[in-house]
Amino acid sequence: MEHITLLIGIVIVTALVFDFTNGFHDTANAMATTISTGALGPRVAVAMSAVLNLVGAFLSVEVAKTISGGIIDEDSGIRPEVIFAGLVGAILWNLVTWLAGLPSSSSHALFGGLIGATVVSVGLDGVNGDAIVMKVLIPAVAAPVVAGIATVAATRLTYRLGRGRAAEDTAKGYRAGQIASAALVSLAHGTNDAQKTMGVITLALVTGGVVAPDSDPPLWVIVSAGLAIALGTYLGGWRIIRTMGKGITDIQPPQGFAAQTGAATVILASSHIGFALSTTQVCSGAVMGAGVGRKGAVVRWSTAGRMVVAWVLTLPAAGLVAGAAALLADQGNAGITAVAVLAVLACGAIWALSRRKPVDHTNVNEVDAHEPVGVVTAALRSVAPPPAGAKPSAPESAVEAAPESGIAEHTREQTPTPAAASSTIR
Numbered sequence: 001m002e003h004i005t006l007l008i009g010i011v012i013v014t015a016l017v018f019d020f021t022n023g024f025h026d027t028a029n030a031m032a033t034t035i036s037t038g039a040l041g042p043r044v045a046v047a048m049s050a051v052l053n054l055v056g057a058f059l060s061v062e063v064a065k066t067i068s069g070g071i072i073d074e075d076s077g078i079r080p081e082v083i084f085a086g087l088v089g090a091i092l093w094n095l096v097t098w099l100a101g102l103p104s105s106s107s108h109a110l111f112g113g114l115i116g117a118t119v120v121s122v123g124l125d126g127v128n129g130d131a132i133v134m135k136v137l138i139p140a141v142a143a144p145v146v147a148g149i150a151t152v153a154a155t156r157l158t159y160r161l162g163r164g165r166a167a168e169d170t171a172k173g174y175r176a177g178q179i180a181s182a183a184l185v186s187l188a189h190g191t192n193d194a195q196k197t198m199g200v201i202t203l204a205l206v207t208g209g210v211v212a213p214d215s216d217p218p219l220w221v222i223v224s225a226g227l228a229i230a231l232g233t234y235l236g237g238w239r240i241i242r243t244m245g246k247g248i249t250d251i252q253p254p255q256g257f258a259a260q261t262g263a264a265t266v267i268l269a270s271s272h273i274g275f276a277l278s279t280t281q282v283c284s285g286a287v288m289g290a291g292v293g294r295k296g297a298v299v300r301w302s303t304a305g306r307m308v309v310a311w312v313l314t315l316p317a318a319g320l321v322a323g324a325a326a327l328l329a330d331q332g333n334a335g336i337t338a339v340a341v342l343a344v345l346a347c348g349a350i351w352a353l354s355r356r357k358p359v360d361h362t363n364v365n366e367v368d369a370h371e372p373v374g375v376v377t378a379a380l381r382s383v384a385p386p387p388a389g390a391k392p393s394a395p396e397s398a399v400e401a402a403p404e405s406g407i408a409e410h411t412r413e414q415t416p417t418p419a420a421a422s423s424t425i426r
Contacts (some may be wrong), residue, residue: 007336008208011080012201014087016228019197021094022106023053023232026193028241029103029263029283030185033256033290035364036245039175040182042236042361048179049186050234056190057198057226071111071131072118072203075213081329081336082121083204088343089113089322095350097310101239101247101359104310105278109318110196111136116319117326139270140278140311144285147266151286154258155293162254174253181260186233188267189279190226197225238359244284246365247303249291258293259286281311 030052031045040048072078090106090113097104111132118126162170198217201224205211211218217225245251251259263286267279284307291299325343328335 005080005208007080007084008204008210010336010340011084011087011204012224014084014091015197015200015204016224018087018091018094018106018110018200019194019225019228020232021091021098022110022193022197023050023229024235024237025094025098025103025106025232025240026189026280027233027237028244029189029279030182030260032241032244032283033251033259033287034178034182035241036251037175037178037253037256039178039253039256042238042241042364045182046234046236046361048183049189050230052183052186053190053194053233054226054230056187056192057194057222057229059187059191071128071136072114073126073128077122078118078126078203078207079121080204080207082117082326083114083200083207084336085121085325085329085339086110086113086115086117086322087200088325088339089116089318089320092321092343092346092350093314093318095347097314098237098239099350099354100310101243102307102310103240103244103280103284104307104314105140105280107193107196107278107280108136108140108311108314110200112315112318113322114200115315116322119319120323120326121330140281143266143270143278144281146285147262147282148285148289148292150265151259151262151289152293154262155255155290158254158258159294171253174257177257178253178260181257181264184264185260185267185283188264190229192267192270192279194225194229197228198222201225236361238361238364239354242359242364242366243303243307244287247300248284248287248307249299251287251290252294255290255294259283259290262286262289278311 027046027049030049031040034040035042035045087110090109093104093109093112094106115127115132158174195217198221201221202211202215202217205218205221206213206215249255260283263279263283266282266286284304288299288304325339329339331338
């Protein structure tokens with residue numbers, strides 16, 4: 001076996017950077033609903049999630065094998081610079097969607113980057129089409145649907161079991177359940193997403209002749225990948241946490257418990273059989289299912305629609321960026337250096353843009369008052385107008401309905417009733 005070269009070392013570092021972005025990009029998967037309902041404070045929530053992500057990284061290597069010996073053919077002439085280009089495409093897409101506050105799939109960004117770079121450098125023969133369809137595309141479509149349907153059923157069952165009891169009497173118990181289910185989602189996330197970086201690093205080691213083909217990830221790879229995703233998780237992707245916790249629907253403790261339990265079940269099952277699915281899509285589908293499952297809740301389909309558009313664009317967008325990076329990296333050391341410099345500059349520019357409207361643990365539960373109203377939400381409000389004299393409680397984009405009630409509340413922008421107006425004049 002050869003020693004690790006400088007290029008392979010660069011690929012390993014870049015893979016760990018991707019793993020770090022994966023961590024803060026996907027913190028919302030486990031903790032958005034827990035934070036939005038107040039079950040845990042923001043800092044405590046991300047710390048717990050980080051620890052459990054690290055623990056989950058040691059539980060399985062099935063997904064890592066899907067990456068290192070599944071979607072990409074190790075014997076097709078893949079070189080370390082191809083993997084480097086794929087990682088650059090994935091990192092940049094992660095940062096762009098984080099800036100927009102959209103919970104897109106880090107997993108699909110990685111797949112898209114690797115596929116795009118491989119096709120440009122090696123050709124279509126370097127990609128295992130059957131593995132992509134069976135272990136990436138089909139789970140991408142099925143997983144959020146399955147998680148959503150399961151959460152609709154769980155949410156309705158939860159409210160039925162608690163019927164007749166005051167919400168404040170059951171909220172404490174459900175918040176405790178949320179903490180347990182959030183811990184399970186974090187553990188499941190570590191078993192699935194941390195392994196993807198392990199698989200990429202193992203693939204780089206195979207292409208460099210450091211380990212034999214079809215090898216399991218070495219222990220140091222498992223440890224480093226687990227630590228990188230845990231650190232990213234601890235920093236918290238607050239923009240995406242805000243979108244998932246407040247932007248899709250108004251989450252109540254029973255819904256949060258149902259959503260997280262359903263998501264964890266789907267993720268753990270997929271990890272067991274080696275499906276490298278998107279934990280983001282699973283958890284987002286579960287949150288939407290929780291909104292549909294609660295009578296009177298309003299799902300903000302405009303936000304959900306933007307998320308779906310991001311999901312659809314992730315594979316091709318990351319693939320195009322990675323393909324361009326692969327063309328440049330194929331020019332030799334100068335090309336690889338150019339790719340690295342351009343990637344650092346792009347990351348710096350995205351970070352600078354994010355500082356214009358920072359989101360952190362102090363304002364993560366605030367809703368943007370300038371968010372446009374979706375078509376579906378507006379239609380629902382037209383057929384179920386708010387009651388006269390209702391107290392405004394949310395911005396226009398975040399119309400919230402009380403549990404078990406189909407009538408929406410007033411928003412700040414709504415025109416007051418004559419009675420309310422006369423009271424204001426007096």
